[in-house]
Amino acid sequence: MDEHKDRVFLITGSSSGIGEGIAVHLAKTAAGLSLTGRNNVNLEAVKDKCVKEGLSPDKILLSVGDLTSRDFRKSLVEQTIGHFGRLDVLVNNAGMGKPMPISTETEENFDEIMNVNIKSAYFLTQLVIPYVKATKGCIINISSVLSTCTSKIPGNCSYSMSKAAMDAFTRGLAQELAPFGVRANTVRPGLIRSNFLRRDNVPSLGNEGSYNKFLDTRAKENPSGRVGEQEDVATVVSFLASDKASYINGGDIVVDGGRYVQY
Template sequence: MKRLENRVAVVTGSSSGIGQTIAQKLAEEGAHLVIDYIGHREGADETLRMVQAAGAKGIIVQADVSKLDAVKELIDQGWSAFGSVDILVNNAGMEKRAAFVDVTEEEYDQVLAVNLKGPFFLTQVFVQRLRSAKKSGRIINISSVHEDMAFPNFSTYCASKGGVRMLMRDLAVELGPEGFTVNNVAPGAIVTPINKSLLDDKPKLNALLANIPLGRLGTTDDVANLVAFLASDEAAYVNGATYTIDGGLSRSYHEQ
């Protein structure tokens, strides 16, 4: 029997990159998927094909996680289609580069809304629905090594991920007595389409690799495999933890 047989997972931002691979991996483990996207329907369609190829069912929902009505609709559609939503993966995220003194209110609001407000209220709706059904579930946030590690010129991103770290810890304590587990996965440098400029800049890439003890970038599969574990019964006693997945980067990295 597959580890997630007949469970239902919502994965935000699952039309590309890490989110897409997570959706595919959870489907391979037996889960049905609610595929969330905001701007790339063709990517969401591709994710759905991956889910179906793995033998699972899926639906696509366009939802901006920074909007409360949208996150309610996301969870409602999962319940309507599958009768439950058991696993929540808060993956959607964004970053904006700017020196701290140049950050605008608009940039601050946008990054914090997607990276912190989104997981906060989506988790709230997820828990409310399960609580009313007298069920519990798994909550997994895709955070970042920068929930703990400084990243100059990305103050809004670091603030949002630091907030996700403390939100996870607080909810692990508050919701644990009801059977919920809440954990973070904190990737370092992962090969995704968003990192194309880095991958194409060999001197910059080589400088980064020199800071990674394993000598390579991570893959989306590396992250997805960890998420699948945390979503499964094998991780039933894991609660309130951040799993750093960075090849050792955060232990050896320093700003040049």
């Protein structure tokens, strides 16, 4: 249980879905959590869940803002260091996607996907590099199985491209930072229960009934007979951040129940 007893984690997109799951899971073992998202109410609710897991409230820092803002990224890192005095692990998890076919995709949609999914992560990481060097920490990028294959939901090309860029980013980080004792790895989830497809991204999945029906269908298609849960990703993130993964650098772990090998 003391796996991460000295480690401070900064987890982007921790107000919802996979990031929330990572935060709640790590609340059992981490020294501190810096949590961030745009939705303040959801972020407070995640904090409550982390406190229920045993982490004291003063070990949880909440920062509300949009990661596409350079000023917000700067203040997020400054606040984290100001509060905890150190940073060990950055989890670049925040992401979005609004499917649009290549033939009709707007430049605005393309830019939003790239800005949120890769540019923000790239420049946030740049700001934390001095701090993870100081702790010989690590960076964990949440990509997707779709970085190397196409989605059954049509129109996900720009999303896939942003995740392929995330994979390349991890490899670049691993090479550049290994001499400083800093590791970088990617986690590539398949379909995980979250709010991702229930926003305005896929209007047909917006309500509870249609989303659950969609998950049931996908569970039947999966060799493991289920869709992924947030905990499935969280346990892998915790492992990659731990000393047990000290020789894993520049790698990626697919978390999809075996669905990917069928593509």
